[in-house]
Amino acid sequence: MRLYAKFITVLCLLLTACSKDGVSENPITTAQNVDVNYSILQTSDDILSEVNIIADKENILASNRSQAFESIAMPVLTNFSLDQALFYKNTLDCTGELLNYDLDKDTSNEFYFFKDSKNCDRQIYAIKTAETRFFVLYSLPGDFLKDEKYYLRLVDNKDLESGFEDFEMDKKPTQLVYANERLFVLVEDITLGNVYSVQVFDLQKKEWIVEINLGDQVERLIRTPNNNLIITYPDLHNVYSTITLDILSSTRYLAGTEPHLGETEIHHFGPDGKVYFASSTNLNGTLYPQIPAVFDFERNTTILYYYENFLTEEEQRFEFDIGNTTAVAYDSKNNLMLIGYQKSQNPNKGGLIRIKPAPNPKMVDQTNLDGIPLYIYSE
Numbered sequence: 194m195r196l197y198a199k200f201i202t203v204l205c206l207l208l209t210a211c212s213k214d215g216v217s218e219n220p221i222t223t224a225q226n227v228d229v230n231y232s233i234l235q236t237s238d239d240i241l242s243e244v245n246i247i248a249d250k251e252n253i254l255a256s257n258r259s260q261a262f263e264s265i266a267m268p269v270l271t272n273f274s275l276d277q278a279l280f281y282k283n284t285l286d287c288t289g290e291l292l293n294y295d296l297d298k299d300t301s302n303e304f305y306f307f308k309d310s311k312n313c314d315r316q317i318y319a320i321k322t323a324e325t326r327f328f329v330l331y332s333l334p335g336d337f338l339k340d341e342k343y344y345l346r347l348v349d350n351k352d353l354e355s356g357f358e359d360f361e362m363d364k365k366p367t368q369l370v371y372a373n374e375r376l377f378v379l380v381e382d383i384t385l386g387n388v389y390s391v392q393v394f395d396l397q398k399k400e401w402i403v404e405i406n407l408g409d410q411v412e413r414l415i416r417t418p419n420n421n422l423i424i425t426y427p428d429l430h431n432v433y434s435t436i437t438l439d440i441l442s443s444t445r446y447l448a449g450t451e452p453h454l455g456e457t458e459i460h461h462f463g464p465d466g467k468v469y470f471a472s473s474t475n476l477n478g479t480l481y482p483q484i485p486a487v488f489d490f491e492r493n494t495t496i497l498y499y500y501e502n503f504l505t506e507e508e509q510r511f512e513f514d515i516g517n518t519t520a521v522a523y524d525s526k527n528n529l530m531l532i533g534y535q536k537s538q539n540p541n542k543g544g545l546i547r548i549k550p551a552p553n554p555k556m557v558d559q560t561n562l563d564g565i566p567l568y569i570y571s572e
Contacts, residue, residue, distance in 0.1 A: 235564030330366035412455025425455030522569035533566030
């Protein structure tokens with residue numbers, strides 16, 4: 194029988210004191226029982242759909258398919274940011290089709306662009322939206338067989354036919370972050386053996402202003418709620434100011450305590466500044482490739498929620514049929530963690546588990562879903 198000391202593993206990422214006798218957390222306290230809506234984007238058999246769940250602190254009150262979000266074929270690219278979801282796919286004539294969905298307003302808009310003759314030769318690397326603009330990173334074949342030309346396209350979503358500009362790039366773009374009227378593009382220099390840097394584009398000046406060398410093993414760019422930029426590596430992360438471009442902090446992890454922030458694309462930031470995500474486990478101490486996790490940037494600690502520690506074996510294997518964690522979010526109104534997972538025996542289905550977070554973690558309820566949850570938005 195496991196003791197409470199191991200109920201949740203706290204990983205100290207700095208050389209600070211850390212006791213296994215308990216978890217010292219300061220969660221958002223709420224005595225209210227508030228009705229809240231969860232919008233869950235899910236996929237099944239390569240079809241993307243949405244389900245809305247109304248719940249309070251203790252019960253699931255209602256569940257229904259969204260009427261505003263029509264089910265679509267799974268897009269080739271997705272991008273989630275706060276209450277916005279962006280999906281890109283190619284049509285039969287290779288025209289770029291973009292669906293911009295507002296999860297808060299429950300509205301969606303479709304846009305079409307890339308209507309020239311080279312559509313089918315175009316490769317899209319990243320998409321992003323901000324205000325009335327879209328940003329797209331893509332490439333086209335160059336003048337020689339093995340050459341590629343890389344571009345950043347700025348698109349006015351009110352004038353898709355002519356309201357765009359292309360800016361050529363000298364390195365392969367891979368990821369894109371928007372903050373403070375600037376675009377931060379992670380680029381890879383293939384000729385130097387996968388060396389990475391961040392190229393910064395000023396949207397007011399409409400020009401590239403600086404390039405920051407990052408070295409190798411760069412994993413991911415993450416924008417924080419206060420518009421700073423996190424750059425993750427396997428063994429550390431740096432936080433940059435998106436205004437001065439200075440390094441605000443650098444955190445190196447102790448061996449075996451890596452939070453794996455860069456191994457997942459979707460991160461949910463709570464109002465407390467903590468980030469909720471699915472952390473890779475390498476199957477150490479658990480049967481699951483990914484488990485729910487919370488990273489506290491103020492304390493530089495990660496809390497891992499092992500299913501084995503808050504669910505019985507019967508619940509894991511038979512009642513809930515847990516296969517892997519696919520989405521993690523936070524209901525700040527009721528102080529609950531939201532865990533989306535894929536089923537093991539029926540991998541086209543999924544579920545939602547709600548638990549009370551540390552320091553007194555406890556399961557609240559579980560709901561079956563018709564698909565695998567990719568993203569959970571809590572209003």
